[in-house]
Amino acid sequence: MSDHTSRPAPAARRGLLRRVRAAGSPVARAVLATLTGLLIWSQAPxxxxxxxxxxxxxxxxxxxxxxxxVVLFERRPAHTLGPGAVVLFAHPHRPDQLLTHRIREVRPDGRIVTVGDANLRPDATPIGPDQVLGQGRLRVPWIGLPVVWWRQGEHAHVVLVATFLLVAAALAPASRRGGCRLSDSSAAGTRSGDGHACGAACHG
Structure with a gap:
């Protein structure tokens, strides 16, 4: 009785890997292109x-x-800011913390009352016009989630995303065109002097 176990032939395994890569490559390229575009939009301005x-x-x-x-903010003159504008400013009591809230009211003395859209009450301390660091002009969704997860201690999510990106990067390169990669059969044909072996293996 033979003691050999059934294993996929190396050529079959290589063929399966090529098919998996061919199927995953367009998806991986689309994902990487989307993420790259979002990163550019969120950081370039x-x-x-x-x-x-x-x-x-x-x-x-x-x-x-x-x-x-990720929100992009543009520095604007104070007199152009009015109710409804989304602004970035330092927390009145914790200057190292930045807040993004909406202007609810501009008082006659120039002080600005802000409020979060999800908050029932306006912020307790109005801010001065000179405290406004910018007005929101563009929102780029989701791209900053790894920062949020990291600060919340959800490091596993960050690792999962990094792993996914590495896999996508590995799948993304397009297959080469115009070259001729000799298969076992075509190489054998070349060695035997069959000039048609390479032409049959490549369709550039």
Missing amino acids: ALLPGWRTSVILTGSMAPQIMPGD
Whole structure:
């Protein structure tokens, strides 16, 4: 009785891997292209004078602005700011913390009353016009979620996303065209002097 176990032939395994890669490559390229576009949209304008970005960490502006969204802010003259504008400013009592809220009212003395869309009451402390760091001009969804997860201690989510991106990067390269990769049979044909072996294996 033979003691050999049944194993897929190397050529069959290679063929299966090629089919998996061929099927996954377009999807991986689409995912990477989308993420790259979102990253460019969320960061490139911040290179311009008067622009900055901020990752939304809480749900105080839900549902229009969600945790993990990146908002681009443009520095604007104080007299152009009015009710309804979304603005970025330092927390009145914790200057190292930035808030993104909506202007509810501009008082006659110029002080600005802000409120989160998801909050029932306006913020307790009005801010001065000079405290406004910018007005929201563009929202890029989801791209800042890894920052939110990391700060919340959900490191497993960050690792999962990183793993997914590595797999996508491995699948993304397109198959080469126009070249001729010799298969076992075509190589054998070349060695035997069959000039048609390579032409049959490649359809460039």
